[in-house]
Amino acid sequence: MMTPVQQVVMAIIQITVLVSIILLIVPLMTFAERKVIGYIQVRLGATRQAGGIRGFAAGINKLSWAMGRIPILSFFRGLPVFAADGLKLLLKEDIVPDRADRFVFVIAPVICMIPAFATFAVICFYPGTLFTFPTTFPIIGGLPFTGFLTDINVGLLYIMAVGSIGVYGIVLGGWASNSKYPLLGGLRSAAQIISYEIPLSLSLLVAVVLSGTLNFRELSLYLAGVPMVTAAGEIVQMPLIAAIPLFFGFFFYITCGFAETNRVPFDLAEAETELVSGFHTEYSGMKFAWFMLAEYANMMAVSAIAAGFFLGGHYLLPFGLQRFVPDSIPFLAQPSLLFFFGKVFFLLFTFLWVRATLPRYRYDQLMSVGWKWLIPVTLVNLVIAATIRLIF
């Protein structure tokens, strides 16, 4: 057993690592957004950025253009822009509008950001020990560094509870700005997120009903379809037929996830061409950056949850099909950080892909999609999952 001191030190180390990873991925996401959308839209700047006219790299780029291909070496050009972006946001003058509710205006981005980061506390990136600290280390010597921060048995409940706090930041931010467009943006966001919270929870309930647990790690292991030892000591394995509700649940969850994170085609709260910038119109500098951080962190959280529950989590195959991977190939049969992050990044890419492709829903259409379509189908899906649970 760990002593309290060891627990605290371990927690601090793990939290530091986790937050650093999120804070690294989020700016990289803005870079990826520029690049991915740039390539989809054939933007000239983003696809040839800072190519240079001489040197080896420029030569390769020229050759690939001449061959009619997108130059591979330009994929990572423009990478320093994200650092410049961060610097700009830090140094920018922080304006609070004259008649704004000062306290609420300042606190709103914080309310938005903290739950976005707090969600990661229960997300299991790897269902075991990543490495053990050498015994020569002071205090924490010999302790394992796990792939998850906490392993609480109400993980999913925690995610849903914390996740729904974030919307207060948006609503309050829009209201406190004392400006008309942000107000409309905030109101839209409130209605939207409350409506989509229901189908979101219903689609996640499928996973809970099938596995009978709320623990993130156990959920992801069970839903990957590998035999799992429960706390009571019995070996359980998901029935193959459960892949059906899981498969549909994934699409419902991702759809609601787009709405929860305010991304296209549900980005009504910040619909640029209608509400200028929606709820964060009056925000600038670091406060605006916090909203951005929250949005991207939420995208990551949604991707991680979708990957963990529906796409097989730490295993190779999604929807509980992992059982078909032969044990003879240990690399494919074992859980791996690589598989998990591969899925997360693919889902993050999907966010960008959709943004470049789809138009935006109108406010009332969004509501009717949520209430008249998503809630009924997620309910049916839940009933199917419950039936499977009862019979098999």
Next chain:
Amino acid sequence: MFKNEELEINLGPQHPSTHGVLRVKLRLDGETIVKCTPIVGYLHRGVEKICENKTFFQGQVWTDRMDYVAAVSNNLGWAESVEKLFGIHVPRRAHYVRTMMTELNRISSHLLWLGTHALDIGAMTVFLYAFREREQILDCFESFCGARLTTTAFRIGGLREDIPPGFIKQVQAFQDRFLDCIDEYETLLTENRIWKRRTIGIAPINADECIAFGVTGPVLRAAGVKYDVRKAFPYAAYAEMNFEIPTRTEADTYARYLVRLEEFRQSHHIIQQCIDGLPEGNVMAKIPKVLKSEVNEIYHPIEAPKGELGYYLVGEKGGQNPYRFHVRGPSFVNLQALPQMTEGRLLADVIAAIGTLDVVLGEVDR
């Protein structure tokens, strides 16, 4: 205890999707439009009055600045109305080149419409695809007359110069790939469920209302009225061209989208006929160095990309400049239908309605 209050909101003049400096005053009940008042005039320069103080040759430069995305159409209207005023006969080759340029301009204007309209509704990518093709057309303009946007493409009496060598090849290169490009836009939008939900039944205006407001162009044709100045009162070389006037009957945003997409194809078809049938010969009629008018008045309409663009010119005896000049700008007239299209609907529909009307504020305000 609770009371409802209407929210008054200014859409513009600085707003991402009012296409320039249009200001729309909206009274909102929730997100529903109670009253919509377009307020214009932020870009007023007095083009008509200025032209009355310029000679007939100088006036053309000012027409570029009205509908600046369709400068060639404006130039054609000006050149033809002055020619009509003085009874000048333009060589056939010049007519063909003018027709070709004007149709290229129609495509570039519609491309700008398509891009911005889709962007307003949230589909970002179409915007950049459309601008990619527009770039190619602007390159053609550049090699024809040196300018890309404010072209001053024609001269009274014909063309200043014949088309440069290699120009036909350049236009043909555009022609060869453009039909595929239209298909590309269609794959992104035409069958897209969200696009359809955002446009079908949105901002409707039926044929009677269109006629009452004087609305012309694709908006009128999408309401089922087969009126196109190119067919009704042929000018330039349009009488010799073989083309269709696309119409729809749904009279909504989606119908206008389909009409304009079909106009892409028809324009493409006309340009091809101009290239294939381009006659040899002069491009400039013999005209005096100084044009002095008689007492005379003319109204000359042409089909600009946005609708009927009419020039009303009055000459006085011995005058070197127009005595009175008035423009019937399609953007200005079409914009008057905006309240009719949007009142009682939602905020997001105003954006779609402004986009589908395809107004250019340079022409609205003049």
